[in-house]
Amino acid sequence: MVLPKGFLFDFDGVVVDSFESHYSAWTSAFKELFNKDIALFPKFHAGKSPMIIAEYFCSVISEEKRTEELFSLKDKHLDIYFTIPKLLPGVREFTTLLTKENIRYGIASNATKQFLKNSVHHLNLDFTTVFGVQDYLKPKPAPEAYILLAETLGFEENDFKDIWVFEDSLTGTKAAKSAGMIPIGITTQYSEEELKEAGSILVFPTLLEAYQYLTTK
Template identity: 55%
Template sequence: MKNKFAFPTGILFDFDGVVVDSFQSHFNAWNQAHIELFSTKIKEFPNEKLSGKSPHIIAQYFCDKAGYSEKGLDFFQLKAKYLHTSTIPPFLLPGVVEIQDFLSENKIPHGISSNATRLFVKNSIQQLNLGFTTFFGLEDYKYPKPHPEAYITLAKHLKIPKENYMNTWVFEDSITGTKSALDAGMIPIGILTMNSEKQMLEAGSQIVFSTLLEAYKYLKNLEL
């Protein structure tokens, strides 16, 4: 793959679908909460409709489907309880350790900004023994993705100057998160966990990789 970028001044990561495959973790928690609250299992999770969305939006979707629109907050909180008490970590995706070690060694500002809860991200990082020390979750912004606040909040914390946003990479697997990165004035880099290359490029990704492992190899070939 021919290099088309200068070395980034900062790298920001989404969490679900980029660092970890957490679908089963989230689905199990949603399902447990659904059984407790509505006495039925969730039949399916519409990824295309809900991928990357705030868990508040996901909770409201299932409550509307169940005929209990007023239960959105209760459902969200119950799902969070099941998610946060799980001792089974999500599945670590390829290249995460390599790229995080590389960025740390080269003192490149980096961190995680997720629409998942902060506690889920924190627990997962600890369970998987990852090296990320800077991470933000749903509670840390007024407006979750697709609003740009999530990535702007992280960039400010990492002390990335606004004039460097145009050379700040954002690894995202969802259309929702890609819009957040674009609207923050950053460079969205697609990870093909959920969507096709065509879908991610059409959404605004400037380049795509199958996993962070391929992205890591690409970065190593760029001049620092």
């Protein structure tokens, strides 16, 4: 099988399971700021910008005006009380294959840059090009994140149709589709049907099954 020209990866839910890392930081930051327990994390906010998530949590207690405070404090807690997220299957196999085949790849996430750097470092991941939410004027579902990553990796617009983008969220899937790339779904958050409805061309449980699909054809 001829491999695509490039591979772009979301981070949370694709490369790692980081729900506990993020939610514990939201919980402790919310408690410090408001001295209240935080609401349950809603599935429909998976993959969205942390500022949108902060706004949601503040809105539950009618404190929208303190959204930026919560966003900043959560980012600090995520760094100070950093917990290493769990690596998902297939990541090392994929990066080894792409390095061997000299295929360009990188990460574009709506997570904060420091969390991404900490995670890549502690998990010893082979990703040298990594973008976080602070790098974009318009985070996902806008296509900017994936366009910026692709251009940084040296791709031109006419290459986009031959670039795979791995996403677990509907937000990110829409971003990849809007960028003119090929969204590939990972079912850690949403069902195959939901991801395909959002635009995913193929869907896999994890990167490991995607790797097997590419290397056994």
